[in-house]
Amino acid sequence: MKSLLQGLLVLCCLTLCETPVLAGEVHLSVAASLKEVINELSDSYTRSHPGARFLKNYGASGQLAKQIESGAPADIFISANVEWVDYLKGKKLVEPSSVATFTFNTLVFAGQPGKASSLRDLTRLNRIAIGSPKSVPAGEYAVQALKKVGLEKQLEKKLIMARDVRECLMYAERGEVDGGFVYRTDALQARQARILFTVPQDLYPKIIYPMALTGPGAKNPDAAGFFAFLHGNEAKAVLAKYGFAAQ
Known part of the structure; x- marks a missing residue:
């Protein structure tokens, strides 16, 4: 009996080894x-x-x-x-x-209606959500656009960094910021925030x-x-x- 159990144990081990667990x-x-x-x-x-x-x-x-x-x-x-x-x-x-x-995809600015209709309007806002440019492509695209229109320095103290584009949208949805840079596809799924304007394509890479x-x-x-x-x-x-x- 002992040898039989040992044999079954060896057989099970061999079977497990031959079968990819994952x-x-x-x-x-x-x-x-x-x-x-x-x-x-x-x-x-x-x-x-x-x-x-x-x-x-x-x-x-x-x-x-x-x-x-x-x-x-x-x-x-x-x-x-x-x-x-x-x-x-x-x-x-x-x-x-x-x-x-x-x-x-396309970069847009989303928030509560009436907050802004162009990049230039962002100077009137207090809090703007943006994905951290070091790791979030949407944030990197937004920074490139702001640099091209000469607004980076004026807005740098108003920028609220987010871990990713979804967090930007969440801040805008909750009204914790005046608006945020997100992808058009994200903004289309928003319940509270709306697309306020599309960032001109010539200001950032496709x-x-x-x-x-x-x-x-x-x-x-x-x-x-x-x-x-x-x-x-x-x-x-x-x-x-x-x-x-x-x-």
Whole structure:
């Protein structure tokens, strides 16, 4: 009996060793502004691929990139600008051949109606939410726009730093600031805040959302499958539904 139990124990151990414990697990690190899009697309994907399991990490693109650099698990990275994908590419942490454009967006200023109708009007406001430019692409775009119109110094003491674009919108929704720089897609989901004006496109670089497979992601069949799915027509339709631009 003892030898039989020992034999079964060895067999179980061998079986466990041969079976990937994390089979089907896909780690996503995605810019916060894409939360609803990726939630919907991952849910749709699991309906046709029931073995896939998604672990999602949403946040500021720079923060996510630094986490990946520090060893945080990630199979797919989607940034709100090309800078952070290029950063990880330079660190050899993403597969260069996988880098592709996922979608595009527009920078707007959102807040309570009547607060402002142009960048010049911001000098009359007291508190303005902006994503920390060091890690939040929307904040970096906003700073570039303010510099081009010569308002950076006039407004620097009025700027309230936020961890990501969603926090900017939350401040505007609650009335804790007079308004905030957010993406058009975020502002469209607001309940209280409204788009007060669109920041002129010639004041900042085009907002591109690149995506890439990491080293581990390229070796993960489920991650590669979902990555291919993100290139498809269903993904394009969901992006359009949430106000993202195809080009």
